Amino acid sequence: MYRKDTLANGIRVVSETLPKSRSVSIGVWVKVGSRHEPPELGGVSHFIEHMFFKGTERRSAKDIAIEMDSLGGEMNAFTSQETTTFYAKVVDEHLPVVIDILADILLGSRFDPADMEKERKVILEEIKSVEDTPDDYIHELFTGTVWPDNSLGRPILGIPETIKALSHQSIISYIERYYLPKEIVISVAGNFEHNRLIELLNTSFGKLSRTGVPKKDLTPGFTRATVVKKKQLEQVQICLGCGGLKYAHEDRFVLMALNTVLGNSMSSRLFQEIREQNALAYSIYSYITSYRDTGLLTIYAGTDPSNALEVVRLVTRELKKIKDEGITQAEGLRVKNQIKGSLVLSLESSNSHMSRLARQEIYFGKYHSMDDIIKSVEAVSLDQVQQLAQRLFVPENLSLTILGPLSKDEVPDAVLEI
DSSP states (O other): OEEEEEOTTSOEEEEEEOTTOSEEEEEEEESOOGGGSOGGGTTHHHHHHHHTTSBBSSOBHHHHHHHHHHTTOEEEEEEOSSOEEEEEEEEGGGHHHHHHHHHHHHHHBOOOHHHHHHHHHHHHHHHHHHHTOHHHHHHHHHHHHHSTTSGGGSOTTOOHHHHHHOOHHHHHHHHHHHOOGGGEEEEEEESOOHHHHHHHHHHHGGGOOOOOOOOOOOOOOOOOOEEEEEOOOSSEEEEEEEEOOOTTOTTHHHHHHHHHHHHSSTTSHHIIIIIIITOOOSEEEEEEEEOSSOEEEEEEEEEOGGGHHHHHHHHHHHHHHHHHHOOOHHHHHHHHHHHHHHHHHTTSSHHHHHHHHHHHHHHTSSOOOHHHHHHHHHTOOHHHHHHHHHHHSSGGGEEEEEEESOOGGGSOGGGGOO
16 A cells, blocks of 8 residues: 655655555645754745745646646645645546646746745735734744754744845756755655556656755753743733654654643643643644754743733743652553544544654654554553653753743743742
8 A cells, every 4th residue: 555666866755555445645745844944044944945835837726726726626735844745636537637737836937036026925924824823923932942042933924024135046046056856755645547547657756856965963951941021912822832842752652641641631730730721721732743853842922911920830830840759550552542543533534644654754764554653652551751851841941931921020030930
């Protein structure tokens, strides 16, 4: 069911046939994102993602939209810290057409300067919309708190100053340097004939030929800090977190279990303690962010300004409790079943299969079956969860960012002591 191939020009192709599906999903994953940008080009990866949909020598932007709609399919893209991804999902019989469209926008986009000026305005509005959404903006502020001197701590969208300064030539040069065959993984999942797929990809994407330059990834050190950004809001937005694990770390499933116990569901400790027992927040959760060489475990809460310090106190108390006492057998069994269930349910679409294949190739260079993953989840022990908590939940590995109607002198640094 799983295959890995390499096109004539070096592009890797990972695929999984799903014979009972009537759809097929394809993603073109370019291994360059916001962390690879120099400060003066902040936001260039995301800008490029937008520009690829603005017209080619063969299709206008409207043509691309009409053609995809006429297939009854969907096409989109996203930029992350480490990848820029272009993907589509269509009925299986339309795979040749969607491959042609994707190859056309990736290899034949015009990058018209007039279109670039229009899109610059769109992205500036997008930046404003994030800043006007406090429960989104706080996460951006938090990464800037813990990684203030590294590109991983900068916004994916860039900032107004860098977006305004981006030139047509800087975008073209960036593509020439980093959009290379060796940096591209094409992932396909669904109902398709394998040999025909490789033939179509060699005919289209096989035309790409660039050598470029090596990317530079600078691994950030974690910064302990308490940062308060005053803004007149009804709620205080809180992000409290610690340095986590890299994507391929051997303890990644232990971290998954720790996060699930802590704040990844309605039965989690933080949800039960802060929302159900004390009614201090409507939204309270934790999540994992992992990269090639580092990661974060972050806790978010939105609360009334008068309750902000109490929420932080209760969060740090739960961190200390897990570190000192570990988790119970009942919690261990529950989180394993929860993780396994969510993993299996997440693969009910060809799109999910496509994304999983690509990330496995990018971060591991090999395929992990669902059976392999479930065995790894089952192997997590209670002791491993506590030991990981003892490594992560230490004062020097904790930071706090607050956005709302509080001032810095109202939030003592001692609030992070555990």
